[in-house]
Amino acid sequence: MVETERIIESTVDEQSAGQRLDVWLSRRFTYLSRRQWQDTIREGRIRLNGEKTRCSRVLQAGELITFIPDRAEPHVDMRYEIIYEDDFLYAVNKSGNLPCHPAGPFFHNTLWYDMNQRCGKVFIINRLDRETSGIMLLGKTSDFAAKMSELFQTDAIQKKYYARVYGRFDAPIHADGFLLDEPTGEVRKKRRFVMAYDYAGIGGESAETLLLPVEPGVEHSLVEAIPKTGRLHQIRATLCSLGFPLLGDKLYGPDETAYLRFAEGKMTDADRALLILPRQALHAWSLEFRHPATGATVKLSVPIPPDMIPASTH
Secondary structure, three states: OOOHHHOEEEEOOOOOOOOEHHHHHHHHOOOOOHHHHHHHHHOOOEEEOOEEOOOOOEOOOOOEEEEOOOOOOOOOOOOEEEEEEOOOEEEEEEOOOOOOOOEOOEOOOOHHHHHHHHHOOOEEOOOOOOOOEEEEEEEOOHHHHHHHHHHHOOOOEEEEEEEEEEOOOOOOEEEEEEEEEOOOOOOOOOEEEEEHHHOOOOOOEEEEEEEEEEEOOOOEEEEEEEEOOOOOOHHHHHHHHOOOOEOOOOOOOOOOHHHHHHHOOOOOHHHHHHHOOOOOOEEEEEEEEEOOOOOOEEEEEOOOOHHHOOHHHO
16 A cells, blocks of 8 residues: 555646646656656556556646655655755755655655755755765756856866775875776776876766865875866765775775675675775865855855764764
């Protein structure tokens, strides 16, 4: 029997009237492709006005679309704090186990969904990995969010992160090079970083990160990472390739096969002991930018959370 709180409902507005149901779903909820939504409709998990329907059904204003998810969502840490708000955006400090937006098994248990319920419609500007804590921005309109997202693709926004890494990190590193896919590794989604002066190949994404020691230690260190580019897994992949993987990082940690066991729900006590922390030790602690609507300089910062401090250092 389906739990009523797991049912997601949307009402068709005037602007959406005239669209096919599968097209509307793929545009409204982009975490699934149009073909995946078609499969969901055929499975009977999309209802129109309470009834099963077809993919090609043309929508009318005021109709009720109901989505019945097929499984319970995994537990997350829903804690987050709104640290800044103006007429155009919100800035929030999110926990280290909270997805930003719907993907995979997550819908209700996301920052995007909870903010929509709490504040009205919002639009994510910058995304953080589920296990990365810290500052995220959400726009109050799609136009403003798009404008801010464009700034994130340039050096107009200064981002600073804290990373807790294995080993003694006691000297600055200017990591200027390329990120490459690792198709031969145990995990296909993993990437590796190579310095520009070590790379004579073709392809890859340019990536630049300034890495500064904050608290050098013998077994692990606290590092400040200042990315100059914004690439997928940039900080995690760069530090791992340089010999300083993040504590708690199942994909870029000392044993990448831990990620496979994590995905299957089969992590061992040995895995958890090796990782030291339950989540990847990465925290977006500072953002600074010139507000595109007001011209004012906005400076935001949040402290490092307690769950990024290993028990041995408390």
